[in-house]
Amino acid sequence: MNDGARILLVDDDPSLLRLLSIRLSAAGYQVKSAGSGEQALAVVPQFQPRLVITDLRMDGLDGLALFDSIQQQFPGLPVIILTAHGTIPDAVEATQRGVFGYLTKPFDGQELLSAIERARRLGGGWDTAADQLEDWRAPITTRSAAMEEALRQAYLAAGTDANILIHGESGTGKELLARAVHRASRRAGNLFIAVNCSAIPEALLESELFGHSKGAFTGAAQNRKGLFEEANGGTLFLDEIGDMPLPFQAKLLRVLQEREVRPVGANRPQSVDVRIISATHRDLDQAMVDETFRPDLYYRLNVVRLELPPLRERREDVSLLANRFLGEANARNGRQVEGFAPEAMELLVSAPWPGNVRQLQNVVEQAAALCTTPIIPAGLVQRALRQDLSRILPLADARDKFEREYLTDVLQITEGNVSQAARLAGRNRTEFYKLLRRHCLEPELFRSQGDD
Template sequence: MKTVWLVDDDASIRFVLEKALSRAGFNTESFANAQDVLTALKFSQPTVLVSDVRMPGMDGMALLELIAEQNPGLPVIIMTAHSDLDSAVNAFQKGAFEYLAKPFDLNEAVALVESACRANSAKKTKRKAAPPKSAHIIGEAPAMQEVFRAIGKLSASSMSVLINGESGTGKELVASALHNHSPRKENQFIALNMAAIPKELVESELFGHEKGAFTGADTVRKGRFEQANGGTLFLDEIGDMPLDVQTRLLRVLADGEFYRVGGHQSIKVDVRIIAATHQNLEDLVKQGKFRDDLFHRLNVVRLRLPALRERTEDIERLAQHFLHKSAKDLQVESKILSPKATDLLRLFNWPGNVRQLENTCRWLTVMAPGELVSEQDLPPEILEAEATQQEGDWLDSFQQWLNQELKQGKENIWPNIQAQLETRLIKTALANCAGHKQEAAVKIGWGRNTLTRKLKERNIS
């Protein structure tokens, strides 16, 4: 029977994992600290080891490094409540088999252990390089943890990557992280947005031009490929690249060389390509707008970035980060979101994704009157969306209730609910008008006499 060792100073975590793994047919042995594990490894070795990161004494990362040196065939799954990008990349670079963010689904944890058992015979490559500091990517949502995991797994390679995601989801930030955690990190990261360049200039931007190649080409100019030599070239909105340029790009990817516009001397380059798009490239291929062979050349590894509405658990931390950043940029005090304002930010659909949230936080830094941002301080589009949603929720609930009443064969539905609705309407209006009947009647849309009559009919004092 396969044996799993569990290392965590939290007894409750050890307990639930022991139970789940035992039910799945594993033998388990638990340790409260890393030192006890190292002692036990002198006498025996488990099939898989699962370790927490933050523990008293030696932490999980230090334990992982020692195991990678002394027991390189032992798969180690790292689990941590501090699920940021650097933690994920650090774990993979130090030789972790997998990375598990707390709180985790027990079925997922068992599945990872089973996967590690199947890979037990494979030796892990020892990686000593510490991760460089990258642009800050915030993400505790499961979909973002998958992105972090992928960046970690790709940290030792220079494979092409295709990033899919809506506008504003942070594709360039992820591309930069892929570069900064790769063997090419000491060289250039060059970005070029295909949608932001006139079609007639794309070729010159990518490959450069010789002096006199066209009107206005007064000097020799290096293109983005030459600038990125030895590093990474990020091609954003690759779906907008003209077909003739796609053909030239394919040749560069295949041969590693190209000619400047107007040039006759081939130039050799070593460049990693990371491409991104908000479009469906498969559809563009079917429509004849994107080369099939180029698509397959780029689509070695694909990452999908979730829309902000798919990761609402990250909105509060993102907003706090952007409020602090904009306050620092503008040299003012940082704003603080009230609980109600935070709730409304979570409920908003965010069609512009993270970029829209960042712009909203910058707007709040300038426009919100006090240090504490209340719900009334939020931009009109968020308040209007919230009001529309509330109205929709109320009508949806009423529709469900009405359908249920009709299915049950109820009759006289309107007379029965009219009394209840009018009573609630009158009491609420009077409460909001401090008991002033004339003002309440105007709010409701009745005359004063009508309100007086309704008060008597409904026996409202």
């Protein structure tokens, strides 16, 4: 059963478009047509097709050029190419570039339906019933094409056991997406456990994640399971993985390789079956260059990478999110605030949102709490934006800010003398240079003009 799965048809021949639309609609698919490659690229973000079927030879953007553009913007979206000019070189080029299917006109209708069914199976079955219920992604509110693409990739990845790395700025909803992946996976009936790697002191990380035996250290009065064992059969979410201390990264890598953990003080390891989803707002590629993150661990974690766009790049979602947060605030506080004045919504939509969705939620809650009228006025939104509580930085960001300001002060005191600055900071020169590179600080800028 096709359950209305969406297919985009692209051809500059209107009669063929009509014929294919009738045939595929009769087979139960939801079909949309585009008369050119350029029109198809404009349709894809809104229509969100599961498959694109395109003619090869078209004026302007031809079938292969359309395929290349689709793969850049919507990687993984399968494309079938139809052509009346079928040659072996064309077919070889198309398949080498990753085109899913290649059929020569005139083609047999059953042959096309068979190719579509193959794309359906390889695409995770196109579970449109799950798309319609959308239980797995219910907490995520969006109409952004970029966010929808991230969700599409997340849903495909959820059907596997591949480790996932979610990258996005603070406040974009990385844990929300991780929980959605867990709900869409075969592990949904087991535990989802979230760990903030920047919030656990280095000395406690091993015990917290791997557990410990009775008497392993002072205060270990009994055996204790670690979070890996607690999450056995389920999903372990390692948030802010970029803040994990370098010495502990080797221990985590071994667990991922061996699929077993050894509690602190224990003689025997314990087998674990855990799906790892990690997240970070840091640039881990730069962290590897700075030697603060192990490349071998990075490649273990980064099997599937999901990018979450910042709120400033999905402004079409601001009004949806603001109204959702207002409804949630009303329910919690027993209020009946009905909505936002037009000027208030304009302020929300045009705000820069450095704190992303988390900041928007704080602003809406503050404005709703202080509102004494049925509609939130622009003045309350403006006040909330100025006094937003989310300006209290997350611990990792606050640590970065302090570190950068500290290094700047030390360099100013020593006039850019790295040896002196390193001694004051209690670090050797190599470590100190790594810190400077991490914060893009150049000692030369702090030296007096007379210095070499």
